[in-house]
Amino acid sequence: MITLCFLILAITASQSLFIAEPKIPFITHLGSGLVPGNKISITGLILPGAYNFAINLRNGFNRDPNGGIIVFHFNPRFFSPNYLVLNTHLDGVGWLSEQRLTERFPFQKQFPFLLEILCEQDRFLVSVDGQPVSEYQYRVPLAQADVLEIYGDGEVDIYLIDVTQPEKLQE
Numbered sequence: 001m002i003t004l005c006f007l008i009l010a011i012t013a014s015q016s017l018f019i020a021e022p023k024i025p026f027i028t029h030l031g032s033g034l035v036p037g038n039k040i041s042i043t044g045l046i047l048p049g050a051y052n053f054a055i056n057l058r059n060g061f062n063r064d065p066n067g068g069i070i071v072f073h074f075n076p077r078f079f080s081p082n083y084l085v086l087n088t089h090l091d092g093v094g095w096l097s098e099q100r101l102t103e104r105f106p107f108q109k110q111f112p113f114l115l116e117i118l119c120e121q122d123r124f125l126v127s128v129d130g131q132p133v134s135e136y137q138y139r140v141p142l143a144q145a146d147v148l149e150i151y152g153d154g155e156v157d158i159y160l161i162d163v164t165q166p167e168k169l170q171e
Helices: none
Strands: 005-007 017-020 026-029 039-046 054-059 069-077 083-090 099-101 112-119 123-128 131-137 147-151 156-164
Touching: 026 156, 054 112, 069 112, 083 131, 099 131, 147 156
Parallel strands: 005 026
Antiparallel strands: 017 156, 026 147, 039 112, 039 156, 054 069, 054 147, 069 083, 083 099, 112 123, 123 131
């Protein structure tokens, strides 16, 4: 049985969100949606028995992890070989064609990581431990991403989630 930890915290493009040690699976509202310049930083540790975990930026709450609109699906998979899956899910359509990245797999079991997702004008820029990992072109408008979801209970420990505003608004 899957139980979700729901944390309702509204942020706007001019605010930040800081969450320490969320229970996985985790879901929180991001206010009116992401805008270019927002950055999502997630610090965690891959557990020894990890198989996969996922970070979804989605539109609205949906108890079905494969339902609704998922603007950005980031899914490291610890198979042989390890790979990353990046994708978008559309309500009534399903999963679009996935990007599967097999080179430079950035995660190691039992090692901490810092994952950063930067929202640009037309794409997400993803880095792990300061190293670029991927770019992912928006397939739906960025503003539709108003919920952050992390699942993979027993796969990953998350220590910190930090969603920051665009730098031009911080001044």
